[in-house]
Amino acid sequence: MPSNKKKKNKDAADKCHRNTIDLTREWSTKHLAAQSKTLLDKLQAPCRLPPEVTRDIVRKLVVLAGTNTETNDNDPYGDGDQSLVGVGKEHDSSNMKKLMEEEPARQILRELFGIGGDLESHLLQNGLSPFAMMCCSGNAAVVEKAIKQTAKGSKERMQLLERRETGMRLTPLLLAIAMSKHKRFASRATGVKEADVDHVNVVKILLHYGARPDCKELTGKSAAHYGAGSMANRDSLKMTDYIFEAAKSSAHFGERVIL
Secondary structure, X not given: OOOHHHXXXXXXXXXXXXXXXXXXXXXXXXXXXXXXXHHHHHOOOOOOOOHHHHHHHHHHHHHHHOOOHHHHHOOOOOOOOOOOOOOOOOOOOOOHHHXXXXXXXXXXXXXXXXXXXXXXXXXXXXOOOHHHHHHHHOOHHHHHHHHHOOOXXXXXXXXXXXXXXXXXXXXXXXHHHHHOOOHHHHHHHHOOOHHHOOHHHHHHHHHHXXXXXXXXXXXXXXXXXXXXXXXXXXXXXXXXXXXXHHHOOHHHOXXXXXX
16 A cells, blocks of 8 residues: 555646646647638537538638648558657657647647547538448447458458548447447447447457458557447447457457467
8 A cells, every 4th residue: 555645646646637638628729720620620529510611611621730641542441641649760859849839739639639539410410431430339240240251361351440530530340439429329329228329349349350450540549549449338348348358459450470
């Protein structure tokens, strides 16, 4: 057990960290350009805009943030441009002025992730591929049947498992995890009985057949972010455990491994 002094120090550090994050978020949101705010408001639920319109809104937002959309267009089965995510070699933590100047651009991506992007419009208005809809529905048997119709290690299977959907560039794995927190909505949008919705097994099947556990969507969020974020539930945390296990060997998918 930690001493009282250590606990007090930890609590103080945690409080300082939270305050810094809150202040940064407040400053970044305050300095969001009016154009960004207007575009983000259009995606707020309930969003009944057509999928092609919401995709265009998302595209305009990430252009404002500095994302290279051409890189994304040329990478329909990969992570696309992730240059705004994480810390680059040129990062200078001592240059606070530069860091704060860049915060509003990063805040666009945070806000976009926070409102769920344009997933709602794609679900309600048939904006997803048939396989993506299967994953959203939580119908594990149908998902596995579709995967088995492709050959192991084939380009067709890779494209089925890694195709990016919606303006947020969500893979089937990310879609399944996202919808696991909204089973009633998934049931209503896909026509599958709520009692039959089983996103946990869908995720397990996707990983079993080679879906990348380390895939990232448009804003740099991974399957772990979707599974263990602020809206996590028992099912999504179980999926996160599967993701961590799969990630241990994902670099060797399709290869012969000698143990």
